Amino acid sequence: MRLMIFGAGFSGLAIARELAGECEFAGGTTRSSGRFPALQGAGLTPFIYEGGAPSDDVSAALSETTHLVISISPDAAGDPLLQVFAEGLRPALPKLEWVGYLSTVGVYGDHGGDWVDEDTPCRPKSRRSVARLAAEDGWTRLAAEAGVPLAVIRLSGIYGPGRNALKTLHEGKARRLIKPGQVFNRIHVADIGGATALLARQRLGGIYNVTDDLPAPPQDVVSEAARIIGVEPPAEIDFETAELSPMARSFYGENKRVSNAKIKTAGYSFLYPDYHAGLEALHGDGSWQR
Template identity: 30%
Template sequence: MNSKNKHQLGRPRLLLIGCGDVGMRLLPLLRGRYRVFALTSQPERLAELRAAGAVPILGNLDQPATLRRLAGLARHVVHLAPPPAEGMKDPRTRNVTAILPDRARLVYVSTTGVYGDAGGAWIDETRTVAPQNARAHRRVDAERVLRRWARRAGGRLSILRVPGIYAADRLPLKRLEQGTPALLPEQDVYTNHVHADDLAAIVLQALRLGRPGRIYHAVDDSDMKMGEYFDAVADAFGMPRPPRLPRGELAQAVSPAMLSFMAESRRLGNRRLKEELGVRLRYPSVNHFLRDRGIS
């Protein structure tokens, strides 16, 4: 056995569930500390994941039989996979708990949408959840399923509630090109943001330092309304700012999914993120990103 393989075998095993954009940004941060096993349902991604330093495993969260060989594989788990697109429950997370060993260390990436509308108020992690759509109900269900598992199995669970994720390739440029309107400033809602690279770093810190049963807001320091976010991106790219419409007219111009985002206004504090996890944000706000990237 060569020294590289010996080094890999000496590291703790980690199962990465969900290998999308954030998962791929997380892999370089994990592979020096863990022997990473990455679950994917797409055979065509096996080579990509292997090249990124993971041991790829083919399985499908919607098909429990394909997950049985993962039972007890790793005592460290990062769960990034979203719930199904329909329903009020998350059967995928139930299938995940079936393969977790007792006393596993798990970080689950949830959503700030579980709070529903807070009327633009600043809130912290003690706020009671109040999901207002099926998408948020599925996330609340997943959190509850994982809490029950942690109590039953002595698991060490940390939940990250994540807002809108952005990056250079995850900006609303198409929306701006299409001239999709936003709400009038006086009717607009507060939104929250985090850069995808910062989120990957937050996941790693939660693995290392997250307290058992603890919830963390994985959000930056931004204090922006949705239209202000669109305006900032438009200005940075030399594009026209979106037109503003009253809510009644806007309902005829945007999709029901987008309109649901425009019905919830909240600002989330991130004190726990900084004080307990020691996170230092690379991009404290969207404006920092646009400026540091030389865009504005």
């Protein structure tokens, strides 16, 4: 396997840690050379990519790439890499065997708290989720034209080392916003790495929800974090009267429970099937602060 990850951020590095040891070559892109040590620590050869046509060194790596992971968000103009590969994937990636595209469960939109799965019609509400669905469609077309399987990996709210309710509570930034009936799914970043690695190894295509077993009200996660570190949880705040940015408020406009049955059927067993297990593990090994 020769792996290239466009956008080796929080999720990309977790994928790299799962796959890099199995790779003949593993590369990843970042916008800043200051992040090179993080990429190298995950087993990646780092490259600068800031948009537009790839540099000569990135193009050389792509010419040998067999497994491509896309973890770059669409911008106001859409997915920048779809524009780069508008003429097709094969000219730049002649040895390509599999593509993984990291998307979001936000593409499902609001379903009033009902369960959704990969066959549920998408009706995104937010601009960013509309852009994600358009990017999914673009990558589906490109992969089909190239004759390679595409795994669309729809992620729920990501947490893990250094990015979790324990840390926000410790820093005094956690809030228990109450909106009756509201639930969210979550996913530990290590399970993003593990599930994506399984799909890449088996060259599986299709849409997969990579999300936990336990959709739950957001205030319950804060309460659990408080219990774990032995402090009183913050006071409850009514969502309707809370001061929130437009983006933060928009997250609460989509309410659903997301099924992960398909990725389990593909053979993946979650390391952290719910936020209880995930937060306990982060606290137990001290990685919640890193």
